[in-house]
Amino acid sequence: MKQLLPFLKPYKGQVILILIGTLAGILLELYLPTLMADVVNNGIVNGDIPYIIQTGGWMIACAVLAVLLTVGVSFLASRVSLAFSRDVRRELFVHVEHFSLEEFDKIGTSSLITRSTNDVKQVQDVLNMILRMMTRAPFMLIGGIIFAVSMDATLSIVFFTALPVLAGLIILIARKAIPLFGEMQKKTDRLNLLLRETLIGTRVVRAFNRVTFEKQRFNKANEAFRDTGIRVGHILAYMFPVMMLVMNITMIALIWFGAIRIDAGALEVGTLMAFMQYGMMIMFSLIMLSMAFVMIPRAQVSAKRILEVLDMQASIHDPANAKQQTGNGQIEFNHVTFRYPGAERPALDDVSFVAKPGETTAIIGSTGAGKTSLLHLIPRFYDVENGQVLIDGVDVRDMAQKDVRKNLGYVPQKASLFSGTIAENVRFGNSDLSDEAIMDALETAQASDFVKDKENGLQADISQAGANLSGGQKQRLSIARALARKPAIYLFDDSFSALDYKTDARLRKALQETTVDATILLVAQRVSTVENADQIIVLNEGKVAGIGTHQELLASNQIYQEIVNSQQSEGESA
CATH class of the missing domain: 1.20.1560.10 (ABC transporter type 1, transmembrane domain)
Incomplete structure (x- = not known):
């Protein structure tokens, strides 16, 4: 003691x-x-x-x-x-x-x-x-x-x-x-x-x-x-x-x-x-x-x-002389290898690609391919074992964590909301937002309709972990929270999985209109969600199995073809 x-x-x-x-x-x-x-x-x-x-x-x-x-x-x-x-x-x-x-x-x-x-x-x-x-x-x-x-x-x-x-x-x-x-x-x-x-x-x-x-x-x-x-x-x-x-x-x-x-x-x-x-x-x-x-x-x-x-000291800490990001949010993975503590094999192995501002980079692959692990390296939830994750040419390990994260709009795989009001949850990333700005973010996230239907609108209460909302409503509010920050980089970790195809399509169209200059990294399971991306990265067992557009991969990449065929066989249109 x-x-x-x-x-x-x-x-x-x-x-x-x-x-x-x-x-x-x-x-x-x-x-x-x-x-x-x-x-x-x-x-x-x-x-x-x-x-x-x-x-x-x-x-x-x-x-x-x-x-x-x-x-x-x-x-x-x-x-x-x-x-x-x-x-x-x-x-x-x-x-x-x-x-x-x-x-x-x-x-x-x-x-x-x-x-x-x-x-x-x-x-x-x-x-x-x-x-x-x-x-x-x-x-x-x-x-x-x-x-x-x-x-x-x-x-x-x-x-x-x-x-x-x-x-x-x-x-x-x-x-x-x-x-x-x-x-x-x-x-x-x-x-x-x-x-x-x-x-x-x-x-x-x-x-x-x-x-x-x-x-x-x-x-x-x-x-x-x-x-x-x-x-x-x-x-x-x-x-x-x-x-x-x-x-x-x-x-x-x-x-x-x-x-x-x-x-x-x-x-x-x-x-x-x-x-x-x-x-x-x-x-x-x-x-x-x-x-x-x-x-x-x-x-x-x-x-x-x-x-x-x-x-216990955090394994991730800020450098003594932190560098500043000076660019528009270009992300580069340079021969990145990452493994979880105690794991026998790496979750990501020699992954390299570039995600440019104004473009959507989609990541697809089977369960356990390393899609979420890849996104977690950008905000430094974990650090790489080998290689570099660069934002505008600066290694994220050379930047202060708050500087890395202030330019990110992150929507996790599992929507996480806090007890309070809808407005408080959307303002979570930007406390200075006006009600009009909140409604704009909700509009883009296709959440404005169900918010307006609530008795108190933006002041409607959300229970702990959003238990009084459906899965799709929680996902849309999480997306609105990220959009409200107007960051240079958006990270969507399978954030459209609870949405129906119609809402998914409307949301992706709205995102293209409101995030014109932003870098978007989109993890998804549905081919329909990623097919319009500027580039698609196919992951397989932690390795990059292919990079290209939907048509290019459909013509040349066997793993992507298998994903498309499996979803078509389930009645989903590619």
């Missing part, structure tokens, strides 16, 4: 106030038994009522002031711990935003969510406990021992006998429990993964009648988490009874030996009463420390998981 301590630096003043307030409050509490001993020894024994009232008043004043200090410390501790967790979550989010897709693939979305929420909460709770209890317990333990020894050093031997026994038992129990905390966090990841998959894929689960199977799968993970939690609970269940047993035996020993010393005239009754209170304070301080020792290992596991994310 010490690696996360820099996040506490802005709150150093408040932490110092917590320490001062805790120390002052404990000194007042430690003074109370001494005052009580004076009341018994000097007031009650001698029947001195004024002394009892005066000393009792001091006791009340000390108690009230100690309570106020404790409340203030608790307030500050809660405030600091919450601010700390806010800063850690923010740093995690900002750091993760700079990850490439490779880092997302390594950790997993569900694990990142767990680390940003559950793990941060674990650390927050322990920090709050440390500020309130871990600072309090040592002061009380040391102060209690000092006050007790100063009252009767001989009787203090009872404490020095009990403390090592109690500490040894706490360490033994903690060593059994600590390894299980790591398992619990991993099983929390597994629960989040299954829950997220099931909720996102609920339509598929129901359509394939797999509800029972998913219940069993979730129950298995849930029960594994429960069983681990029960094992931890069983171990920790021994701690409190063991501590209470040792504490009660210690109190009995104090009364026993204290009575002997009183009988011998070496100790007064009030002193024994105060001594017993110091004994309770010492034992309870150990109980507080033991609770912290149990919680800290779990927080350490969570802190380690947080630091794994913060320490």
